Amino acid sequence: MTALNVKLPGLELKNPVMPASGTFGFGDDASSKMYSLDRLGAVVVKTTTLEERLGNPNPKIGLVRDGAMNAVGLQNPGVEAVIAKKLPALRAKYPHLPIVGSVGGSSVEDTLPWRKN
Numbered sequence: 001m002t003a004l005n006v007k008l009p010g011l012e013l014k015n016p017v018m019p020a021s022g023t024f025g026f027g028d029d030a031s032s033k034m035y036s037l038d039r040l041g042a043v044v045v046k047t048t049t050l051e052e053r054l055g056n057p058n059p060k061i062g063l064v065r066d067g068a069m070n071a072v073g074l075q076n077p078g079v080e081a082v083i084a085k086k087l088p089a090l091r092a093k094y095p096h097l098p099i100v101g102s103v104g105g106s107s108v109e110d111t112l113p114w115r116k117n
């Protein structure tokens with residue numbers, strides 16, 4: 001059997017499959033319930049911003065001739081809630097799954113607290 005594991009600096013994945021940020025939410029949305037996320041090499045969680053973002057008004061997803069287009073608007077509960085609730089819940093459900101963060105902001109300054117910690 002072909003070995004699919006990949007070594008990244010400080011992180012080894014059992015396979016290279018890592019979904020695009022946000023497509024599995026924080027591991028608690030509908031797509032996350034379709035199959036075990038343990039099948040992935042890692043999950044990339046939804047982009048997290050300093051403050052909560054409500055995202056764009058509905059409809060956030062629309063069908064076009066050849067597929068779908070989306071404009072979710074980086075909807076997320078903000079970094080404090082992600083650290084306090086979302087990540088512990090994801091880790092409790094998947095103790096061994098590598099979790100990759102995605103950080104967003106409206107300015108360079110928004111990312112400074114992340115850099116300090």
Ligand SMILES: Cc1cc2nc3c(=O)[nH]c(=O)nc-3n(C[C@H](O)[C@H](O)[C@H](O)COP(=O)(O)O)c2cc1C
Binds near residue numbers: 021022045074102
């Ligand atoms: C439901 C949904 C939520 C998404 N949320 C985010 C997000 O939080 N952050 C982000 O950078 N991209 C987000 N995206 C965009 C995806 O990461 C990805 O760039 C997009 O699906 C295009 O992927 P492709 O270039 O492989 O076609 C989201 C996409 C979908 C469908």
